[in-house]
Amino acid sequence: MSYRKVYADQADIDTPLVRELVAAQFPQWAALPLEPIDSGGLVNAIFRLGSDLSVRLPLRPSINGIVHREQAKLATLAPFLPVTIPSVEAIGTPTDAYPGEWSVHGWLAGTHPSPDALVDPRGLATDLAAFIQAFRQIDLPDRPPAYLGERRTRSPMVSMDSPTRDAIHELDGLIDTRAALASWEESLAAPYDGREVWVHSDLTPSNLLVSAAGRLTAVLDFETCGVGDPACDLFPVWYLLPPTVHNDFRATLNVDDATWLRGRGRVLSQALIVLQHFNDTNPALANYAQHAVDKVLTTSQACSS
Known part of the structure; x- marks a missing residue:
């Protein structure tokens, strides 16, 4: 699966690319199953890595420190909040194939709520x-x-x-x-x-x-x-x-x-x-x-x- 084009300057992101990036930069996770998640988002392509991790790649690659700032922000905010928020487990570096920073997060369980099917x-x-x-x-x-x-x-x-x-x-x-x-x-x-x-x-x-x-x-x-x-x-x-x-x-x-x-x-x-x-x-x-x-x-x- 390749992510649908949302922007003219969007990177070409698919499962082989993500597998290549993970294997090269985080070999400890190279053997884990990898599957794309169709989140419908406008910022990141998301892939599930094994049962406990996810990989996020900005649709528009950037090397201006956004991912590092996100990591610091999430770690600072988490102690103040009553529910789980994402945690950045690792940050990937740019390559010729993907010219921007990307990140590995902890996988969060649950489903997105639908306004027409709320249980409680x-x-x-x-x-x-x-x-x-x-x-x-x-x-x-x-x-x-x-x-x-x-x-x-x-x-x-x-x-x-x-x-x-x-x-x-x-x-x-x-x-x-x-x-x-x-x-x-x-x-x-x-x-x-x-x-x-x-x-x-x-x-x-x-x-x-x-x-x-x-x-x-x-x-x-x-x-x-x-x-x-x-x-x-x-x-x-x-x-x-x-x-x-x-x-x-x-x-x-x-x-x-x-x-x-x-x-x-x-x-x-x-x-x-x-x-x-x-x-x-x-x-x-x-x-x-x-x-x-x-x-x-x-x-x-x-x-x-």
């Missing part, structure tokens, strides 16, 4: 709220900003306005563009007092793992975590959780009306842009995004009626 929605909401609360309480001297490209102002969502409107325009015929624009403008107008906390900032179903009983077992992908608007971690409300648990989830996290609106807008913006760019090339991701857009527009219309 209330329990999962409780677990997610506990994770977010624990993240908010982290106090470390290094405070990298979440979403490095976002301007840190009293209205940080302004930087999202132009791409969101572009996506709405291009999705005409696929979504209710009038409702999407009205919802986005309501969220964009929500005030922000500038308070910042540690946030994961991408708590979508593809970054969560749950047990057979439906409880949260692990959280993945800390690439964009850092300090930012608390609204950044309300993604599960519209990506995953049913309306029956929204009030309890909101109350546990003490979310005021403005933060709720900003969270809804952030979800809408991200999901629209995913649909705009990946509706035809990444069906798993597009399905999650379509669900989130539908959920946002349904709740927006209910609030305005």
